[in-house]
Amino acid sequence: xxxxxxxxxxTWSKIIETSDSNLMNNYNDYLxxxxxxxxxxxxxxxxxKEINFKFSKATGHMSLSMLNDKKDYxxxxxxxxxxxxxxxxxxxxxxxxxxxxxxxxxxxNGNFKDLDWNNSCSSSTGATIEMLLKFYNIDVRKLKFxxxxxxxxxxxxxxxxxxxxxAKGSGxxxxxxxxxxxIAFNAWNFAKKPEKIYLSGGFCENQCFVDSLKNxxxxxxxxxxxxxxxxx
Amino acid sequence: MKNKNIIGFWGxxxxxxxxxxxxxxxxxxxxxxxxxxxxxxxxxxPESYCxxxxxxxxxxxxxxxxxxxxxxxIGKDKCDSGWFCYELLKDMGFNIISSxxxxxxxxxxxxxxxxxxxxxxxxxxxxxxxxxQNSYNLTQCEAKFGFWGVPPNDLSVLELFPDExxxxxxxxxxxxxxxxxIELEMYVDKNVPTVFYSQAFCSKAQLAKYLADKxxxxxxxxxxxxxxxxxxxxxxxxxxx
Numbered sequence: 001x002x003x004x005x006x007x008x009x010x011t012w013s014k015i016i017e018t019s020d021s022n023l024m025n026n027y028n029d030y031l032x033x034x035x036x037x038x039x040x041x042x043x044x045x046x047x048x049k050e051i052n053f054k055f056s057k058a059t060g061h062m063s064l065s066m067l068n069d070k071k072d073y074x075x076x077x078x079x080x081x082x083x084x085x086x087x088x089x090x091x092x093x094x095x096x097x098x099x100x101x102x103x104x105x106x107x108x109n110g111n112f113k114d115l116d117w118n119n120s121c122s123s124s125t126g127a128t129i130e131m132l133l134k135f136y137n138i139d140v141r142k143l144k145f146x147x148x149x150x151x152x153x154x155x156x157x158x159x160x161x162x163x164x165x166x167a168k169g170s171g172x173x174x175x176x177x178x179x180x181x182x183i184a185f186n187a188w189n190f191a192k193k194p195e196k197i198y199l200s201g202g203f204c205e206n207q208c209f210v211d212s213l214k215n216x217x218x219x220x221x222x223x224x225x226x227x228x229x230x231x232x
Numbered sequence: 233m234k235n236k237n238i239i240g241f242w243g244x245x246x247x248x249x250x251x252x253x254x255x256x257x258x259x260x261x262x263x264x265x266x267x268x269x270x271x272x273x274x275x276x277x278p279e280s281y282c283x284x285x286x287x288x289x290x291x292x293x294x295x296x297x298x299x300x301x302x303x304x305x306i307g308k309d310k311c312d313s314g315w316f317c318y319e320l321l322k323d324m325g326f327n328i329i330s331s332x333x334x335x336x337x338x339x340x341x342x343x344x345x346x347x348x349x350x351x352x353x354x355x356x357x358x359x360x361x362x363x364x365q366n367s368y369n370l371t372q373c374e375a376k377f378g379f380w381g382v383p384p385n386d387l388s389v390l391e392l393f394p395d396e397x398x399x400x401x402x403x404x405x406x407x408x409x410x411x412x413x414i415e416l417e418m419y420v421d422k423n424v425p426t427v428f429y430s431q432a433f434c435s436k437a438q439l440a441k442y443l444a445d446k447x448x449x450x451x452x453x454x455x456x457x458x459x460x461x462x463x464x465x466x467x468x469x470x471x472x473x
Contacts, residue, residue, distance in 0.1 A: 061460070075464045075467050075468055075471075076464055077464055077465060077467075077468035078464075078467070078468050078471060078472075081468070081472065101461060103461075105468075105472075112472035112473065113448070114448070114450075115450075115465065115468055115469065115472075116465070117461045117462075117464065117465045118461075
């Protein structure tokens, strides 16, 4: 098993380290889970430049410089699929919603069937929500699903609608919830309108997003470490 | 006149037209204007437009003083954008002649498309074959994968594929000397996992998406250069299928 693996997203980096490794000892403040002899960390990707050791294996936009050898880099879709298949072996669809992109893969009759990766129309969706929450000083846990949604094509276009609604007197929480519902609707369409979605990525922790997606299909969140698990 | 030594073309000009100009100008250099040579960008077309047509305009202006003539396909063997591009260049004073190559009279077997050469080499050989006929004795191979589409603006896309990749779509039609043969263009081996490629803003995206859905392939479109996510998508498709 690889001792320490990295999924370096644009905003957040996810790390899994085996219990017999102590490379992450200085980062215990970022330890989010410790179970089955594995330690799970989430830290801002901006901190990666401080880390002075190399990872056994890595994936993600910002991970190449964190490896000794480029051959230890894994394609993000492959990492996602490997992690997913370790958990779910039945026919299913996995959707990973990240800070700047979304990707999905589907399986049929036990075999890989189809995939897509959207870096354009879903650009900045997760990052935009994080910025909005900080800008309006809103706790993500306070956001509630709303039946209304913005028809949005990407995070940047969505911003305009939020600003318009707030200018008309709507509360920021309500406006951001509509924005999140719009993203969930887009994600479901992007994944070709499946009946059931296994969800990966930071959006698993956004209940408003999960509830919005549930408006269209069954949703089973698998957390933020699926790509890392695919590297172990 | 002494600097005019280039015959420019795009798509697949009619063979009779090619032969005529080869005979008249035996020492002329033939330049495929479809290709991205990195020349100065002309501010003539909209920003969001087919990169191949932009390449044509950029290359035409780059070689303007050296061009003997441009052979300009405008029929179903090319596209409406080619037709409009012909009109624009003519209006801007280029010496240009239109071409329509829609018949199947010249149709021949495809041996490059189904050979074991690296995919990029196959496609470069096919496009060069438009103006330089050669006979090859190429080793054939069983297809592990398929690449359907036109030669991409970013040819590095082709380096992602294994050598056992067969060529389909317009590029195969080009090798067959039948660039407007829609039946051949829509032909694929249904058991061969195929990547259906379209240049962004190209009307052939309609065919690519439809065929990808029909044959459970992978549809991709690329504007100028391949993005990391599209590259990873193709890599994943090739590894998982």
